[in-house]
Amino acid sequence: MGFWQTFAIVLCTAIFTWIGHAVVSVLQRRVEKDKALEAEKRAAYKQLLEVLFGIFKTVKKGGKDAIEQEIGEKFFELARDMTVYASDEVLRLFIRFKNQQQPENPIQVLKLFGELIIAIRKDLGHDQTTVSSKEVLSSFITDVDNLDI
Numbered sequence: 001m002g003f004w005q006t007f008a009i010v011l012c013t014a015i016f017t018w019i020g021h022a023v024v025s026v027l028q029r030r031v032e033k034d035k036a037l038e039a040e041k042r043a044a045y046k047q048l049l050e051v052l053f054g055i056f057k058t059v060k061k062g063g064k065d066a067i068e069q070e071i072g073e074k075f076f077e078l079a080r081d082m083t084v085y086a087s088d089e090v091l092r093l094f095i096r097f098k099n100q101q102q103p104e105n106p107i108q109v110l111k112l113f114g115e116l117i118i119a120i121r122k123d124l125g126h127d128q129t130t131v132s133s134k135e136v137l138s139s140f141i142t143d144v145d146n147l148d149i
Contacts, residue, residue: 037085044081045120048094051078052113056140087123090116110137111149 051074075098082094093116100109114133121129138144 040081041085042124044078044085045090045124048078048082049117049120051075052116053140056113087119090119090123093119107147107149110141110147113137114149 051071055071078094079098082091086094093112097109097112097116100112111133114136117136118129118131118133121131134144134147134149137147137149141147
């Protein structure tokens with residue numbers, strides 16, 4: 001084997017090594033970015049769920065009137081993170097839920113809440129989830145079977 005053949009082999013090996021390293025580096029940065037986004041998304045969803053469950057807990061205890069201003073303020077704060085981190089489906093459901101200021105049909109609001117929870121579950125990796133809004137709601141509403149959801 002001549003000098004030029006050996007040189008070509010070494011050069012090709014070096015080029016392929018450099019390309020492989022560049023590809024791995026790009027993929028690794030993408031994974032790190034996705035992990036950071038996932039952490040932000042989880043934090044935003046956790047905050048949303050804490051607010052929503054807090055609202056339901058307060059309303060269940062009979063404090064509906066006292067909490068209306070607080071709800072508006074909390075939804076305003078949540079909107080920032082939802083707009084940035086939520087998936088399209090979660091964001092659309094969040095907006096629909098938030099805009100239910102004076103719901104004519106509270107059952108519809110509960111159904112929308114269940115759909116929002118399911119969308120969050122899907123966005124966090126439960127892509128194949130088969131639970132219904134009614135099943136989700138049954139985890140914290142005892143008489144959900146009596147509701148037309």
